Amino acid sequence: MAELYLYVMGAESGAGKSTVCLGILGQLLSDGYAPSELAYIKPMTQCTDRQAVTIFCKQQTIEHRDAALIFRKGFTRDFIDGLTPDSTELKKQILQKISDVGANKKIVLIDGIGDPATGSIIGVSNASLAKAFSARVIFVSRPGLGAAIDNTVLCVSFINSHGIDSVGLIINKLPLDDVAQTKAYLSKRLADLLPASTVLGAITDDFQLDKKLTAEAVNQRFSTYVKSRVLLDWMGLEPGISKLSKPMAAILGLNF
Numbered sequence: 301m302a303e304l305y306l307y308v309m310g311a312e313s314g315a316g317k318s319t320v321c322l323g324i325l326g327q328l329l330s331d332g333y334a335p336s337e338l339a340y341i342k343p344m345t346q347c348t349d350r351q352a353v354t355i356f357c358k359q360q361t362i363e364h365r366d367a368a369l370i371f372r373k374g375f376t377r378d379f380i381d382g383l384t385p386d387s388t389e390l391k392k393q394i395l396q397k398i399s400d401v402g403a404n405k406k407i408v409l410i411d412g413i414g415d416p417a418t419g420s421i422i423g424v425s426n427a428s429l430a431k432a433f434s435a436r437v438i439f440v441s442r443p444g445l446g447a448a449i450d451n452t453v454l455c456v457s458f459i460n461s462h463g464i465d466s467v468g469l470i471i472n473k474l475p476l477d478d479v480a481q482t483k484a485y486l487s488k489r490l491a492d493l494l495p496a497s498t499v500l501g502a503i504t505d506d507f508q509l510d511k512k513l514t515a516e517a518v519n520q521r522f523s524t525y526v527k528s529r530v531l532l533d534w535m536g537l538e539p540g541i542s543k544l545s546k547p548m549a550a551i552l553g554l555n556f
Contacts, residue, residue: 302339302402302403302404302405302406302407302408303405303406303407304406304407304408304436304535304536304537305398305402305407305408305410305430305433305434305435305436306324306407306408306409306410306435306436306437306438306535307410307412307426307429307430307433307435307436307437307438308320308321308324308409308410308411308412308437308438308440309412309415309416309426309427309430309437309438309439309440309455309459310412310414310415310439310440310441310472311415311439311440311441311442311448311451311452311455312414312415312442313346313413313414315440315441315442315472316440316470316472316473316503317411317412317440318342318351318352318353318411319352319353319507319508319509320438320440320470320472320526321340321353321409321411322352322353322356322509322518322522323509323518323519323521323522323526324409324522324526324531325338325340325353325356325357325360325362325409325518326356326515326516326518326519326522327519327522327523327526327528327531328407328540329360329515329519330515330516330519330523330528331528331532331539331540332539332540333406333407333540334540335360335361335362336361336363337405337406337407337540338362338363338405338406338407338408338409339362339363339364339365339401339402339405339407339408339409340353340354340357340362340363340364340401340408340409340411341364341365341367341397341398341401341408341409341410341411342354342367342410342411342412342413343367343368343369343394343397343398343410343413343429344367344368344369344370344371344394344412344413344418344419344424344426345367345369345370345371345413346370346371346413346414348370352509353411356515356518360515363401363405364401365397365400365401368393368394368396368397368398369390369393369394369424371413376421376422379421379422380421384422386423387422387423387424388423390422390423390424391423391424391428391429391432394424394429395429395432395433398410398429398433402433406540407537410429410430410433410435412426413426414426415455416439416455416456416458416459417455417458427458427459427461427462427464428462430459430462430464431462431463431464435464436466436468436534436535437459437464437467437468438467438468438469438470438500439452439455439456439459439467439468439469439470439497440470440472441469441470441471441472441486442472442473443472443473443474443475443505445482445485445486448471448486449486449489449490449493452469452490452494453493453494456469456494456497460496465496466496466497466498467494467496467497467498468497468498468500468531468534469490469494469497469498469499469500470499470500470501470502470503470526471483471486471487471499471501471502471503472502472503473503473504473505473507474502474503474504474505475504475505476504476505476506479502479504482502483502486499486502487499498534500526500530500531500534501525501526501527501530501531502525503525503526504525507521507525509521509522
C-alpha cells in the first residue's frame with residue numbers, strides 16, 4: 301500500500317476536483333517527489349473522455365488507472381434490480397484497483413466523483429472509500445458565500461460521519477474582483493462552523509490549467525492559489541528526498 305492516500309472530493313460534478321489533482325501533482329513533482337513515487341486514479345466516473353490530469357500523468361510517467369466503475373446510463377436501475385454485482389463485490393473491485401495503483405507508492409491521489417455522498421445508492425460513496433484507506437481528504441467548494449458555506453458544511457459533515465475529522469478546504473471559482481474579501485469571510489465563518497477543517501487556499505474563477513502547460517507552469521500557476529508548503533504541512537509531509545536542484549523545466553512537460 302501507499303504511504304499516504306489523498307482523496308479529492310468536491311461539492312458537485314464540475315467543482316474542479318480533477319484540476320486540483322493536476323495542480324497537486326505538479327506541486328509534488330516540484331517538491332522533489334519522483335514520478336515513480338506518485339500515482340493517480342479516478343475510481344468511479346460518469347465521463348470516459350480523456351482528462352488533462354490523465355494526459356499529464358502519461359507524459360510525466362506517473363502511474364494511473366482507468367476507472368473501476370463507470371456509471372453508464374441505467375446502471376443504478378440495474379443495480380437496484382439485482383442485475384449488477386452487489387455492493388460488497390463492487391466495493392471490493394474498486395478497493396482492489398486503488399490498492400493496485402498504490403503499490404509501493406508514497407502518495408496516491410484519488411479523484412472523486414460528484415459530491416462526497418455520490419455512490420451511496422450502490423453502497424460505495426466517496427467518503428466510504430476514503431475511510432477504507434485512511435485517506436486525507438480535500439474538499440473543493442462551490443463558489444459564492446452563503447450557498448458555498450451551507451453546502452460545504454453539509455458535505456464535510458457527511459465526510460466527518462465516516463470518521464474523517466480533518467478535511468482540507470479549497471475554495472474554488474471566487475470572483476476575481478472580490479477574491480480577498482470573499483475569501484476572508486469564507487475563512488472566518490468556516491473556522492467557526494468546521495473547526496477541525498483547514499482552508500488550504502482559494503482559487504479565482506479565471507483559473508485554468510491549459511493542456512499545453514508544462515509541469516513547471518502547472519506548479520507555478522497552482523501555487524499562486526494553494527501554497528505548496530501549506531499543503532505539505534497539512535498532509536504531514538516533507539519535500540521529497542529527491543528535492544530538485546535542477547530547473548523544473550528539465551522535468552518532462554506536456555506536449556500536444
